[in-house]
């Protein structure tokens with residue numbers, strides 16, 4: 001099967017030919033390069049108008065040549081399907097992206113499909129960014145980190161869709177870097193220039209914001225611009241931006257591996273070309289015994305090859321688009337796509353129960369937790385005891401690593417006790433060593449909630465979250481792995497918690513929990529209702545209203 005792919009969501013006017021028999025991808029691209037500043041949507045669309053016909057024509061010439069070559073000179077062996085190129089379908093990027101660019105590309109794709117007399121396939125650009133990595137790696141059901149210009153998110157296949165496990169709460173990662181470089185007068189794209197300048201930089205402290213598997217770049221970008229205005233060396237800012245921003249992405253990727261019990265990670269998106277980001281992800285995966293795959297740069301940045309490859313999978317699954325239903329969608333979210341081509345494949349969370357049962361030592365996203373004999377630790381305690389140690393993360397800059405481990409250990413010890421005083425079941429804290437980022441806890445519960453999801457404990461989590469919010473702090477990472485179940489429902493792991501009275505922060509806490517349910521539950525609906533019902537028992541209606549707004553912002557499903 002041979003598919004013509006067309007891409008043009010923002011800056012890359014690109015066409016490609018994918019031949020599944022040879023697993024060969026031929027790509028022809030013509031990037032739009034603004035003279036100054038960032039991408040101007042109108043200029044970019046004009047570029048698409050001129051460049052798309054040319055790149056398509058180059059790819060069609062190639063298709064014509066290879067159609068006869070493939071046949072070994074015997075043209076009868078080629079199914080020309082009414083065209084001389086042996087092309088079976090035309091796939092195009094339907095969104096997300098810049099409206100004017102998408103419309104130009106949509107028109108070109110419809111025209112090509114009609115001219116060739118083949119079906120049209122509408123591809124989600126984000127899903128294409130991650131499917132290309134899965135395709136190349138041969139992984140079963142990986143967690144996918146998409147680090148692109150306009151987006152940044154973690155996705156995993158579950159219940160027929162790519163679920164958003166976590167994502168940026170504001171700008172995409174590439175756009176964040178590009179905004180900084182624009183501020184200091186560098187033109188688009190800024191990412192590669194940041195990478196080059198970072199080589200000579202030294203570490204300065206910048207904001208670092210993760211909430212469960214979600215994260216935010218607005219604070220760090222303002223701080224970076226301010227640092228430049230204050231005369232800090234640009235190399236130092238670039239170096240530190242990479243250490244913080246990619247540290248955040250690597251941390252949330254690790255949390256997603258831990259939550260889903262998966263040991264496969266693939267990278268996608270233009271920022272994925274960054275050597276430091278790849279190095280961090282590689283180191284993180286190696287430390288936890290996971291496999292990591294980053295596609296070649298030509299398939300990471302925007303390109304039609306990834307559109308053609310996913311287009312071929314969709315076409316094989318019968319997932320084609322009638323011309324009169326083929327309008328583009330600038331806000332097309334990855335979780336809106338029915339994943340027709342993976343119908344019976346395993347969920348990203350397939351290893352959950354097994355991973356949970358595996359060992360007495362639990363390797364969470366940031367700590368190693370061991371059950372131990374208190375006497376061996378020189379402690380005289382009445383019951384079972386676990387030791388939680390935040391191990392240094394080799395991928396993280398040592399200074400940042402030390403700060404985060406110390407802050408989180410302190411926060412965890414303090415908030416675990418405070419939640420308990422507010423009436424929320426949490427383990428007793430036996431001892432704390434902040435130097436060594438270690439806490440000794442009372443052992444609680446029989447299993448993680450993730451391993452045995454049920455309505456009653458989920459309702460209790462809703463109530464517990466409302467209780468701590470009323471006292472004035474958030475948990476920060478309330479996933480189904482941070483809840484222990486047994487005769488009661490305990491909250492654990494308050495390391496990302498902080499004091500706040502803001503409705504937005506409280507609602508984010510609930511949102512993080514709901515996201516973790518959607519990513520791992522077979523039937524998340526009743527669980528979602530239960531957590532809201534539990535919250536309503538003690539919490540404020542304003543928080544529930546805000547949750548609806550947050551989820552609307554991202555149009556979560």
Ligand SMILES: C[C@@H](O)[C@H](NC(=O)OP(=O)(O)OC[C@H]1O[C@@H](n2cnc3c(N)ncnc32)[C@H](O)[C@@H]1O)C(=O)O
Pocket residue numbers: 009010011096097098125126129147148149150151172173174175177178189190191192194195269270271272273274275300301302
């Ligand atoms: C919607 C779609 O149009 C958009 N695509 C996009 O923005 O192009 P993409 O090729 O995926 O990513 C481009 C971004 O990738 C950054 N970038 C490229 N090379 C980089 C590098 N070495 N280090 C850091 N960032 C880099 C650029 O600065 C730019 O922000 C998206 O996928 O979000």
Ligand SMILES: [Fe+2]
Pocket residue numbers: 125129148149269270301302
């Ligand atoms: Fe992209």
